Amino acid sequence: MMSKQRVVRSHSPFAWLKWAAIGIALLLALPVLVVVANVFTGSGGVWTHLWNTVLADYVSNSLLLMIGVAVGVLCIGVPVAWLTSVCRFPGASVLGWALLLPLAMPAYIIAYTYTGLLDFAGPVQGAIRALSGLGYGEYWFFEIRSLGGAVIMLSLVLYPYVYLMSRAAFLEQSANTLEVSRTLGYSNVSAFFRLALPLARPAIIAGLTLAMMEVLADYGTVQYFGVATFTTGIMRTFYGFGDLAGASQLAGILLLFVCVLIFTERYSRRKLRYHASGLRKASQRELVLSGWRGVAACVFCCLPVLFGFLLPAGVLLYWSVFEAEPLTWDFLLLAWHSFYLAFLAALIVVALALVLSYALRLHPSRSVSTSVASAGVGYALPGTIIAIGVIVPLAWLDHRLINLVKDVSGDKIGLVFSGTIIALLFAYAVRFMAVSLGAVQSGLGKIKPSMDMAGRSLGLTPLQVLKRVHFPLLKGSVLTALLIVFVDVLKELPATLILRPFNFNTLAVRAFELASDERLVDAAPASIMIVLVGLIPVVLLNRSISKHH
Amino acid sequence: MSSFSSGKALQELNIRDLSVGYHGQAVVHDVSFDLTAGQIGCLLGPSGCGKSTLLRAIAGFEAVLSGAISLNGEVISSVDYLLPPEQRQIGMVFQDIALFPHLTIADNIAFGLKGMSSRVVSNRVAELLDLIGLVGYEMRYPHSLSGGQQQRVALARAMAPKPKLLLMDEPFSGLDAKLREELVPDIRQILKHEGMSAILVTHDQMEAFAMADTIAVMESGEIHQYGTPYQIYHRPESRFTARFVGQGDFLSAVVCGHDCLDSDLGRIRGVLSDELAIGTQVDLLVRPDDVIHDDASEFKGLVMSKWFRGSHFLYRVKLASGLVVYCFASSHHNHAIGQEIGINIELDHLVVFSK
Numbered sequence: 001m002m003s004k005q006r007v008v009r010s011h012s013p014f015a016w017l018k019w020a021a022i023g024i025a026l027l028l029a030l031p032v033l034v035v036v037a038n039v040f041t042g043s044g045g046v047w048t049h050l051w052n053t054v055l056a057d058y059v060s061n062s063l064l065l066m067i068g069v070a071v072g073v074l075c076i077g078v079p080v081a082w083l084t085s086v087c088r089f090p091g092a093s094v095l096g097w098a099l100l101l102p103l104a105m106p107a108y109i110i111a112y113t114y115t116g117l118l119d120f121a122g123p124v125q126g127a128i129r130a131l132s133g134l135g136y137g138e139y140w141f142f143e144i145r146s147l148g149g150a151v152i153m154l155s156l157v158l159y160p161y162v163y164l165m166s167r168a169a170f171l172e173q174s175a176n177t178l179e180v181s182r183t184l185g186y187s188n189v190s191a192f193f194r195l196a197l198p199l200a201r202p203a204i205i206a207g208l209t210l211a212m213m214e215v216l217a218d219y220g221t222v223q224y225f226g227v228a229t230f231t232t233g234i235m236r237t238f239y240g241f242g243d244l245a246g247a248s249q250l251a252g253i254l255l256l257f258v259c260v261l262i263f264t265e266r267y268s269r270r271k272l273r274y275h276a277s278g279l280r281k282a283s284q285r286e287l288v289l290s291g292w293r294g295v296a297a298c299v300f301c302c303l304p305v306l307f308g309f310l311l312p313a314g315v316l317l318y319w320s321v322f323e324a325e326p327l328t329w330d331f332l333l334l335a336w337h338s339f340y341l342a343f344l345a346a347l348i349v350v351a352l353a354l355v356l357s358y359a360l361r362l363h364p365s366r367s368v369s370t371s372v373a374s375a376g377v378g379y380a381l382p383g384t385i386i387a388i389g390v391i392v393p394l395a396w397l398d399h400r401l402i403n404l405v406k407d408v409s410g411d412k413i414g415l416v417f418s419g420t421i422i423a424l425l426f427a428y429a430v431r432f433m434a435v436s437l438g439a440v441q442s443g444l445g446k447i448k449p450s451m452d453m454a455g456r457s458l459g460l461t462p463l464q465v466l467k468r469v470h471f472p473l474l475k476g477s478v479l480t481a482l483l484i485v486f487v488d489v490l491k492e493l494p495a496t497l498i499l500r501p502f503n504f505n506t507l508a509v510r511a512f513e514l515a516s517d518e519r520l521v522d523a524a525p526a527s528i529m530i531v532l533v534g535l536i537p538v539v540l541l542n543r544s545i546s547k548h549h
Numbered sequence: 550m551s552s553f554s555s556g557k558a559l560q561e562l563n564i565r566d567l568s569v570g571y572h573g574q575a576v577v578h579d580v581s582f583d584l585t586a587g588q589i590g591c592l593l594g595p596s597g598c599g600k601s602t603l604l605r606a607i608a609g610f611e612a613v614l615s616g617a618i619s620l621n622g623e624v625i626s627s628v629d630y631l632l633p634p635e636q637r638q639i640g641m642v643f644q645d646i647a648l649f650p651h652l653t654i655a656d657n658i659a660f661g662l663k664g665m666s667s668r669v670v671s672n673r674v675a676e677l678l679d680l681i682g683l684v685g686y687e688m689r690y691p692h693s694l695s696g697g698q699q700q701r702v703a704l705a706r707a708m709a710p711k712p713k714l715l716l717m718d719e720p721f722s723g724l725d726a727k728l729r730e731e732l733v734p735d736i737r738q739i740l741k742h743e744g745m746s747a748i749l750v751t752h753d754q755m756e757a758f759a760m761a762d763t764i765a766v767m768e769s770g771e772i773h774q775y776g777t778p779y780q781i782y783h784r785p786e787s788r789f790t791a792r793f794v795g796q797g798d799f800l801s802a803v804v805c806g807h808d809c810l811d812s813d814l815g816r817i818r819g820v821l822s823d824e825l826a827i828g829t830q831v832d833l834l835v836r837p838d839d840v841i842h843d844d845a846s847e848f849k850g851l852v853m854s855k856w857f858r859g860s861h862f863l864y865r866v867k868l869a870s871g872l873v874v875y876c877f878a879s880s881h882h883n884h885a886i887g888q889e890i891g892i893n894i895e896l897d898h899l900v901v902f903s904k
Contacts, residue, residue, distance in 0.1 A: 454706070457635070457641040464635075
């Protein structure tokens with residue numbers, strides 16, 4: 001029975017996983033490398049041209065947008081986080097999760113909605129004219145399609161990043177910290193500024209940098225509002241002038257901005273570890289706000305939910321049901337396209353994430369951990385950068401292939417990679433690997449190595465351990481990862497716009513196109529569908545937060 | 550191969566000249582010991598001494614660099630052979646308990662019972678639940694149990710398939726002291742009741758004394774001594790064992806005959822090894838209970854510190870030579886710190902190490 005042939009000398013029965021992980025990481029890092037390489041190798045002529053013409057505009061607009069949104073998300077996110085985590089007032093617990101709702105609202109969709117509401121032909125100005133009797137140009141009204149408008153739109157949907165991070169930090173500060181400061185003679189208000197705020201600072205900065213990454217990645221809003229930033233510049237250079245080199249150069253500069261943000265985020269996260277020390281007893285809600293203060297707190301926390309989600313979602317729903325063209329087969333086909341693409345992308349991304357996570361679990365060497373870390377780097381990159389980074393190598397590969405086939409058989413073939421959904425799936429894998437890795441790794445981390453050993457010592461082969469222990473325990477995390485990637489792909493606009501095959505539309509692209517044609521009402525059904533699906537990860541997030549506390 | 554292996558009379562573990570390590574670097578060096586059927590052995594040593602690595606090698610999770618491990622006369626690990634863990638029929642209990650959170654208590658215990666009728670399985674589960682005192686918990690999930698209950702379930706899960714040998718890797722270190730004191734004798738009783746051979750890994754000597762029939766004291770990947778708890782405590786064969794197990798001090802002494810030593814505390818009589826020549830400088834091991842407070846003694850020392858233990862006082866006493874020793878005194882002899890007291894040595898046997 002115990003044949004001496006069954007020699008197991010190797011410590012690593014799944015050695016191929018290590019090479020698979022390194023291969024996947026190289027593939028996913030390729031687009032970034034391509035963009036970086038273009039910064040240094042691009043022709044000088046393009047560079048001078050950019051510098052002389054548009055670059056100053058792009059830089060100043062992008063910076064102004066970032067500063068404006070930073071102020072906006074801080075002014076909304078931090079106070080509501082503190083109010084809902086430390087204070088007790090009417091509606092506090094409902095608002096605790098409702099404040100996350102704007103996460104489901106993509107910036108470009110909220111921009112279309114408010115434009116439809118507030119522009120000259122919209123119901124608000126129409127009502128003003130009807131009530132006052134004034135005509136066009138005889139009164140002042142806020143121009144939503146401006147840099148200021150973009151700042152407000154982006155702030156309304158991006159504050160949840162700051163809210164989430166700082167709320168977690170405030171909750172982790174033990175009640176004792178506050179009590180100690182009271183015994184040392186600080187009032188609640190001065191304790192907030194002297195203690196709670198400085199302690200939460202790393203978390204706030206981490207949340208802020210995440211929001212800033214989204215600002216840099218945004219294309220739909222700034223394009224629609226006519227604000228010339230890097231992303232619109234990349235699109236214009238690429239589509240308008242067909243200038244791939246120029247687009248890559250711009251993408252490279254944008255990449256520098258992103259790098260600064262990544263390092264800021266990493267740095268503040270490292271500090272976060274040191275700051276979160278002491279007793280981990282979550283603070284009880286103990287600051288009771290009664291009377292007008294409670295009402296004021298409630299109203300203040302309701303405003304972001306109202307303007308960031310309820311109002312625009314309600315308007316979209318109204319338009320979809322009462323004013324838009326009735327649902328057609330075209331729309332159903334569009335939805336099917338989107339769902340099918342998103343589902344396919346989710347399957348691929350999560351499968352790759354599983355390979356990477358298992359490689360790291362079984363071979364925790366430096367080469368594998370570096371690979372896993374670099375595979376996730378795309379989360380910080382705007383879709384436009386990734387799209388450029390994907391199209392350059394794929395187009396090169398396609399031309400090689402076309403020439404090869406022509407030489408060998410004389411046949412002419414089309415674009416195999418860059419003209420099909422392969423390019424899209426590749427870009428999604430780069431962009432969304434990090435979220436999927438995060439979910440899978442946190443699930444896998446809960447399966448302790450000793451559980452593997454317990455299974456083995458109870459007579460299970462490694463594959464049986466996988467089936468009877470890992471599979472049931474990992475199911476939930478894998479499902480979560482699938483859902484999050486699914487929804488993110490559904491919402492993604494710029495990369496899809498650049499890379500989609502000819503005549504292949506998704507909900508996001510359709511909404512963008514209709515809005516660009518000023519058919520805002522007709523864009524509503526596609527928009528509301530994206531928002532509704534976007535609610536799924538918000539619900540998941542909320543569930544995991546309430547489980548945590 | 551059935552998961553059951555009941556009815557074998559002799560179940561002996563032999564470890565010969567075993568070296569284990571990672572990346573060619575040995576963590577365990579040339580270790581040899583045997584464990585006879587039904588015995589509970591213990592690997593005792595400070596953290597990083599290689600005891601857990603040795604245990605993992607026995608379980609089959611580590612390949613060996615040299616030497617061999619055999620169970621019932623069959624080689625299960627050697628330089629060019631490693632029987633996979635799942636074929637060894639060796640059970641294991643882990644420090645972090647490692648119950649499967651998605652399975653009920655009954656399903657956890659039944660996890661290793663394969664290829665048996667459901668009646669046999671449920672009988673065995675019921676029997677083990679009774680043994681660990683958790684009848685009625687069948688349908689509960691691990692998270693709803695206390696740490697001590699979870700560790701008992703982990704033990705039952707490992708014992709369910711009646712393994713040839715049970716390994717326990719610091720199974721009590723995650724539990725608080727009071728729980729440990731209750732659980733350790735319980736588990737020894739359960740193992741003895743099942744007649745199961747077992748090896749416990751721990752850094753806690755009280756746990757080792759309470760649990761084991763034989764103890765291997767390990768340091769830096771080597772076994773210093775392998776013997777009964779009594780031998781380990783009273784007849785330590787190395788300075789490390791003497792220091793690591795129990796409290797004690799080394800008293801300088803000179804050999805003055807085959808049964809006598811001269812020391813700061815006078816002439817001490819007892820059996821010595823014949824190899825020690827007269828005049829050899831040695832260190833004598835004295836335990837706290839070897840040094841007795843005696844007001845009438847001619848040997849005096851200064852009280853440095855003291856602990857009241859209810860039934861007795863434990864003093865730390867500084868001798869004229871500057872050496873500091875522990876000293877037991879009846880709890881009526883309450884002396885102040887800084888006071889001079891008389892002490893005497895009462896030794897049954899001499900443990901000496903040449904300098």
